[in-house]
Amino acid sequence: MSLLLATPLARVRRVVRALTGDPTSPLAGRTVLVTGASSGVGEATARAVAARGATVLLVARRAAELDRVRDAVEAAGGTAYTFVVDLTDGPAVDALVRRVVAEFGPVDHLVNNAGRSIRRSLDLTYDRFHDFERTMAVNYFGPLRLTMGLLPAMRAQKFGHVVNVVTWGVQVKSPKFAAYIASKSALDVFGRIAGRETYRDNVTFTNLRLSLVRTDMVAPTEAYSRVPALTPEQAALKVVRALEERPITVDVLPARLAEIANVVAPRLTDLVFSLADRAFPDSVAARGTGDAERLRSRDGSLG
Template sequence: MHNYNVLESALFFPSPIRFEKLKKQVDGKTILITGASSGIGKELAFLFAQTTAHLILVARRGDLMHAMKTEIEKSSAKVTVFQADLRNDEDVNELLAFLHLLEGGVDIVVSNAGLSINRPIVQSLDRYHDFTRTMALNYFAPVQLLLSLIPLLEQNKGHIVNVSTINALLLPVPYWAAYQASKTAFDTWLRSAEPELRSRNISTTSIYLPLVKTPMIEPTKAYRNSPAMSPVHVAEIIGHALYSKRQIYKPWWLIFGQWASLIFRAPLAFIVPKLLSKKERARGNA
């Protein structure tokens, strides 16, 4: 159930999924899902529950994933829980060592783990770690994983799914420099690598998402009542992409945002700094 209100229903059209086609596509395959303990990763894992896939669930919160394993294995899927912080090189290396020992290797990688941060630059002047931590998880970790797994994916004619953001395709906005730079970096990396990957029979899908109702948006108060996608809906979009081999998903209305990013780039470059200055003055007088 998506539980959308009227506005959300208009913004996020349904993506009908044919479960029999998904099951045929993933039965017997090994699927790596990062960021699997909640939100999109969790719903995707449950979408696969009634298949015979082997799910490798990766996240920091092992207790939540073990609870998921208990529920999912009441159906037909097999689950392996691998607790790891992908910002930690040692954890990543241990995960890769485990994956390379799997019989049959890995067939599908869903790069879903992510870190969001909304902070003005002036509040990060002595917080360089705001950027290193965000880049570590949103860019370096998926690159490191894929560089190691490409031979396995090539062997299995595998599939890479990147859970990205619409911000990677739009004009950057203030306060999101760390997040947008890191997500755009991996999006660009994958799009650049995509022709090489396809030449090796590895499919790729980039999922460009607006707000999604996950724990990631909770710290930003302004987003709590904003229109947002259901993680169940996103899981269905990913499932559909796996059997349809769809290369890109983005909301129908994003094209208008992309046009606006081009047409209004110069006016916004003039207007936005003035609005920010006015906001700062108002805050200083409060």
């Protein structure tokens, strides 16, 4: 079947399944590897894909939390395996790839979900170059190394799909997110280019540009408590749809409009974002004052 028709036909099949009561998902019988699976969007995604009949490989740094997620998946009748890996450890990522391919064969779907978020102004970052290094290590080089390791087997079996969980910030380009959005933009662009090189092998990429999700990662930013946000379960449904339908990009209307405004009226948008930047100051955690350690998210990210 031509990949040009893959996404429209996937949507048609989803409608047909809904109308006929057929619960079968394209994920049934597939192997799905999810990074950052110990909490938040990763955990919710793991539960959702397992419920659709996939074997889910759970990857994260925290063994106890991974075990908890695996037990929950199995209690619901699913199948899951855990792998404790720090994605910033290159040799550990390489070892993970070798083990997974040896034990499970080619991975059918990869969800690059693990990430580090940081919201800090440039004023507070001039002497913190490590903010950029650490963010790139987690958000770009880690998933890049894992993807590159798994791609050969995907291409050899003539099937594979990679979902890069990025951010609507790659379109909006919000102040105070220079380190975070730059790292996610790198992954976004890589996925788009890689998808063109692997197209003839039926290996596709989706860049899932999520809006704000209510997780521990965003907790340190006080302002976020007052704005609408997705739940991890709502975000996971978007991941599942991306896995099933394999679109090139998933985004939201406000981000599309911001992207257009950035092109059509760049200086006007600069003014608007400059005013917004002043209206929403750095968080307590970003300033490093007060009870900053308490405000750190569980994966070490700062708001």
